[in-house]
Amino acid sequence: MPAAPAGTLYRGREGMWSWVAHRVTGVLIFFFLFAHVLDTALVRVSPDYYNRIMDTYKTPVVNLMEVGLVGAVLYHSLNGLRVMAIDFWEKGPRYQKQMTYAVIAVVLLVMIPGTYFMMQHTVEEMFGSTT
Amino acid sequence: MTIAPAGTSGSLEQDDSRSDRLVLEKPRTRRQRPSSQRSGTNFEMYSWIFMRMSGLLLVVLVLGHLLIMNILDGGVNRINFSFVAGRWASPFWRTWDLAQLWLAMLHGTNGMRVIINDYAERDGTRFWLKMLLYTSSFLVLLLGTLVIFTFDPNI
Known part of the structure; x- marks a missing residue:
């Protein structure tokens, strides 16, 4: 039987939560990668099958999930760079908290216009074109 | 968390299966390396x-x-x-x-x-x-x- 939980070393601030988010986004991206290799493999079956699976990527709900995917990959990438900075840059550990906020800021800055470009077509199709 | 000095005999030894046991080694003992290192690879x-x-x-x-x-x-x-x-x-x-x-x-x-x-x-x-x-x-x-x-x- 697994032992009873030992005492915790988690400190519950920026360092811990960025680590938790790194794990969660990593697992989500990994499962999507499996699905994505399988759907792309349909190009080897027939153009029609591939186009049909791509049409589901263009539906509103899946389109919204793609925004989440891009945000997750962006966070995981930037936080990965933060981890490397902590490992290899002598001042990295001292600035890990500031780097966490920098990661969040860049994710938001990129995702606001990013979401606009990714959802533009879906929104126009649902509510009519503005032009 | 259980804290026990290494090499203590008696009832504590039966508790080795517990992974949360913090072992305090005697001074100047050689460090026990994790199993992956013991096998010679890194x-x-x-x-x-x-x-x-x-x-x-x-x-x-x-x-x-x-x-x-x-x-x-x-x-x-x-x-x-x-x-x-x-x-x-x-x-x-x-x-x-x-x-x-x-x-x-x-x-x-x-x-x-x-x-x-x-x-x-x-x-x-x-x-x-x-x-x-x-x-x-x-x-x-x-x-x-x-x-x-x-x-x-x-x-």
Whole structure:
């Protein structure tokens, strides 16, 4: 039987939560990668099958999930760079908290216009074109 | 958490199965190395280095892939069979996608291995979860590689 939980070393601030988010986004991206290799493999079956699976990527709900995917990959990438900075840059550990906020800021800055470009077509199709 | 001096005889010794036991060794005793190091390889160190090196490359490969496929020039709405055929006519994009596939699969599989080791406490659970992980990763990697190498635009 697994032992009873030992005492915790988690400190519950920026360092811990960025680590938790790194794990969660990593697992989500990994499962999507499996699905994505399988759907792309349909190009080897027939153009029609591939186009049909791509049409589901263009539906509103899946389109919204793609925004989440891009945000997750962006966070995981930037936080990965933060981890490397902590490992290899002598001042990295001292600035890990500031780097966490920098990661969040860049994710938001990129995702606001990013979401606009990714959802533009879906929104126009649902509510009519503005032009 | 149980704290016990190393080499204490008696009832404490029966408690060795507990993983949360903090052992305080006698001064100047040789450090007991983790089992992976005892076997003479440095697998965990190479895994640590691989995660950083592949991660650095994946930042460029995957963010570039997402920018092209999801954001620029209409994003996902312009993707269909002929779009893929157009891209894979170029050896550059085939190489990009192949490198991306291999690095992402290995990086992701190794990350999952670490997570299984962290949370699955029973030896049997850990073993079977990792077997499932390695088998499915191998099959997906094989399939993806075959698709990139055998793609036929005139199918």
